[in-house]
Amino acid sequence: MASLLRSLFLLLIVQSFLVAIAFGSNEVEEFSEALLLKPLPDRKVLAHFHFENRAPPSNSHGRHHHLFPKAISQLVQKFRVKEMELSFTQGRWNHEHWGGFDPLSSMNAKPVGVELWAVFDVPLSQVDTSWKNLTHALSGLFCASINFLESSTSYAAPTWGFGPNSDKLRYGSLPREAVCTENLTPWLKLLPCRDKDGISALMNRPSVYRGFYHSQRLHLSTVESGQEGLGSGIVLEQTLTVVLQPETTSVESNMQPSWSLNSLFGRKVVGRCVLAKSSNVYLQLEGLLGHELKNMDTKIEAHNLWKNADFELSLKPDRVLRESSSFLFVFDIDKSSDSEPFDLGLTWKLPSKWSCQQAPLHASRFLMGSGNERGAIAILLKATESQEKLSGRDLTNGQCTIKANIFQIFPWYIKVYYHTLQIFVDQQQKTDSEVLKKINVSPSTDKVSSGMMEMMLELPCEVKSVAISIEYDKGFLHIDEYPPDANQGFDIPSALISFPNHHASLDFQEELNKSPLLSSFKEKSLVRSYTEVLLVPLTTPDFSMPYNVITITCTIFALYFGSLLNVLRRRIGEEERFLKSQGKKTGGLKQLLSRITAKIRGRPIEEQSSSESPAAQSSVLSSKLIFKIILVAGAAAAWQYFSTDK
Amino acid sequence: MVSVAEGYWLKQSLQSPYAGSMYHGSPLLLSILGPLTTRRIEGKSSHHLCSLVFVIADVLSALLLRATGQKLQKAYRLNLSRLGLLTSLHDRVILPCGDIAALVYLWNPFTILSCVGLSTSPIENLAVIVSVYGAVTRRVPLAAFGLVMATHLSLYSATLAIPLIFLLGYGLDAPPVKKVLQTRHVGVETTGSTSDVSKQNKLTQTTQLFSWRTVLHFVFWVLVWSSYVLVLCSLSLKQYGGLEEMFKRTYGFILRIEDLSPNIGVFWYFFAEVFDFSRNYLLIVFNLYILLTGIPPLAFRLKHRPCFLAFAYLAFSSILKSYPSVGDAALYLSLWALFVNELTDMEHSCFIFCGYIGFSLLSPVMHNIWIWRGTGNANFYFGNAMGYACFQFMFVEKSVNAMLNHDQALKKATAEMTKN
Secondary structure, X not given: OHHHHHHHHHHHXXXXXXXXXXXXXXXXXXXXXXXEEEEOOOOOEEEEEEEEEEEOOOOXXXXXXXXXXXXXXXXXXXXXEEEEEEEEEEOOOOHHHHOOOOHHHHHHOOOOEEEEEEEEOOOHHHHHHHHHHHHHHHHXXXXXXXXXXXXXXXXXXXXXXXXXXXXXXXXXXXXXXXXXXXXXXXXXXXXXXXXXXXXXXXXXXXXXXXXXXXXXXXXXXXEOOOOOOOOOEEEEEEEEEEEEOOOOOOOOOOOOOOEEHHHHHOOOEOOOOOXXXXXXXXXXXEOHHHHHHHOOOOEEXXXXXXXXXXXXXOOOOOEEEEOOOEEEEEEEHHHOOOOOOEOOEEEEOOOOOOOOOOOOEEEEEEEEOOOOOEEEEEXXXXXXXXXHHHHOOEEEOOXXXXXXXXXXEEOOOEEEEEEEXXXXXXXXXXXXXXXXXXXXXXXXXXXXXXXXXXXXEEEEOOOOEEEEEEEEEEOOOOHHXXXXXXXXXXXXXXXXXXXXXXXXXXXXXXXXXOOHHHHHHHOOEEEXXXXXXEXXXXXXXXXOOHHHHHHHXXXXXXXXXXXXHXXXXXXXXXXXXXXXXXXXXXXXXXXXXXXXXXXXXXXXXXXXXXXOHHHHHHHXXXXXXXXXXXXXXXXXXXXXXXXXXX | OHHHHHHHHXXXXXXOOOOOOOOOOOHHHHHHXXXXXXXXXXXXXXXXXXXXXXXXXXXXXXXXXXXXXXXXXXXXXXXXXXXXXXXXXXOOOOOOHHHHHHHHHHHOHHHHXXXXXXXXXXXXXXXXXXXXXXXXXXXHHHHHHHHHHHHHHOHHHHHHHHHHHHHHHHOOOOOXXXXXXXXXXXXXXXXXXXXXXXXXXXXXXXXXXXXXXXXXXXXXXXXXXXXXXXXXXXHXXXXXXXXXXXXXXXXXXXXXXXXXXXXXXXXXXXXXXXXXXXXXXXXXXHHHHHHHHHHHHHHHHOOOOHHHHHHHHHHHHHHHOOXXXXXXXXXXXXXXXXXXXXXXXXXXXXXHHHHHHHHHHHHHHHHHHHHHXXXXXXXXXXXXXXXXXXXXXXXXXXXXXXXXXXXXXXXXXHHHHHHO
């Protein structure tokens, strides 16, 4: 017994020693989870899951991690990724109703399908190979066809039009990628608690995918440690943004629907993920509502209810934070247990209306023209009624201007004529120099690379609408390059409109415990909005025809060659016949003519009688024929030999 | 033309004009036509200026064609009189083929179409006609310049070198010398008149000789002009990859048939449909087909009629070009009109004419149905292109046939005359 105890003790000592080594650099891997709930003005609810995993910069861990997913750290080490973002999105972010100016929308409103960008920390010549390898690795990791971004026709190297300025940045997107649970499961596997415990337990697949918008994002950045010899730390940020429609039972149409976590997701949170450092649920209420809330004393009743004149919460918030226009209720889910699960509910008592903050310009994009030969792409920027316009104003030379960057990738089969770029400001055409501050174009090369256009517009603040149009020709593809559903058309990836002078941030003045979600809100993020994906129908050839086309074309060439040669050599025969008939009449002429024909034919003069000549000719012909056959057979054998040799 | 504007825009924005896959023409054309695409006069859109340039080019080509035709007509008359056929054929009117050719060129719907459509083919046609005119009037530098420019603008005009050399070496189109001489010889033997002998000697002296000096002169000028053009090109493309890039993007583009957009030719659909593994093989086969089967047989047979040989080559290459346009058809049709005297008794001319009209009317319809309305199928348009190619083939073949028959008839006539 004593020996057992002693050995146990020893084990404990060893263990504690190991732990001490592991935590030697006094920084530990941290994981935190958070869920932000936000009622939207159009009777929907936004749920934003936020998981952050930090691996501190250290080399003492080696390849070992406690919480941090090994796959990601290997990825970062192998391809030397400095920063990377991968998003899977389905549905379109409604900028008008769901907001376009808060950090939530500027970071999480993503284009449909898959979007991937990465900055590498390798020499410039190796960036493309790193990118290709990365796409393949991610493709395997997330069960998605990200590997299609490998081909040079599908990615681009933005210089300044996309957010981070780096020449080692690569950007690619796959608009047609279908996003489903097969992408979510590997994404959840990166979390320490998976979806078994904590907030992620809410992710009930049917309810997540039933939503109007669903975007699953993975952002990782490496943090360089100042110290020599230490590896770089990695911050992995995983977010899932879902917009859901709560089921309403109320008859009143102007009443906002009431909901609870259970009714939204069909699940309840039972306790936190024990590995998480913090695990909070936030409820954000925006706009007018908050204004009323300000001068209202809240009543706390006995049954853990929290209510005021407008609405009632089923749980008592731990803290209430306020920003200029919105309120944040913070709930800690530590207190929940199996017997008393965390089930936040919001019940509206009075009809209420509010609006979201919007980006200074609302972007949309559409196609113009008909037919399958040419067309035009138009990007329309419309001014929104946004107060933030003032805050982001750039007062240069006494003029108020809004800067807007437009970044657009064109696939090579959209052959854009950049000289046809036209800019209309308030329905008046402007020359390039007036509004176009900077433009960078890299034209596409057929079947080699995609085209990219970056523009910086400088617009007056009082602008109402800006339209940018550019013409293009539709390319014709080889029969193999069409996808299986060729007649559906081809997608042009979303254009990205960003406003370099406008930054969205929400500062809730929360200093007590630094929540990663709130601190990410606090960071100034570039206001961005993605436009729609465009569907361009391309002309298709007849896919069943290759053999017919090949045979018909070759037949016509053969016919032509045959008939032309026939024409070119027919005269000889005619002449012969003609001369023969002449020769019967005049004896002197005959000899001469035979000499002529002989000379034409390039053979020795045939003095024999005409009866013999056909036989001689035929023998000559047959020997020639045999020679030809041998030649062709030899060529065929050689061809066969060389082709099999390969 | 749109692609010229794009190339110019790219060049203006300090990028290589060949950076995208839009422009595949010559850099010289870009520096000449480029500024025109951006300049506007009094609010009119920029393409007015360009079309003006094309109209001038077309009128110039028509004038040169007329001059060429007059030369050829003189030569025809001379030949007939040399053969002593003029008296017998006096009733037969010699048509003013120069005027006819010029009119055919100017009023050809194909010419008008290519001008309206702002294709650069009028300039290519002008270069070709300049070279033919230069050779006909024996202005060697001019001929060489035309040839070099035409080759620079579109690769297939390089085939014209052979007819031009014949033209400079042997002189203008004439009935086959050997045959005529032989029949003459027979005539001399039978009649034995001294005047004929002297005439015949003169004839041998003038026509039999292949004037190597002129040809060498021509070759020298070709070298001079081509080095000049290359130097100019390399100067204008110095920052953008130089000549290698230019050859890759112009001639490589033509030979590799990279662009599969529909045109009136045959290859775009063929190479859109063909299997990838056999693509290279077929590219080699078709380029060799043009090189081997098109050029030598005609050169052997028609070397006594270099102008007609030029027509045959142009027609042939306009059918088998990678990216043919209607402007090419306009060119060879007008060159054909130079030989109206010789080709009066062409077979099936009505049928071919109707075919041309039919297909030139049908192809826009089919194109519209397929591309714009989306109700048709690619095969409609391709079938049309195949039919058009067939008729062009037939046209070339029948013209060659008629020309050979004409020579035959001339010979027969001389033979009969001398007999009498």
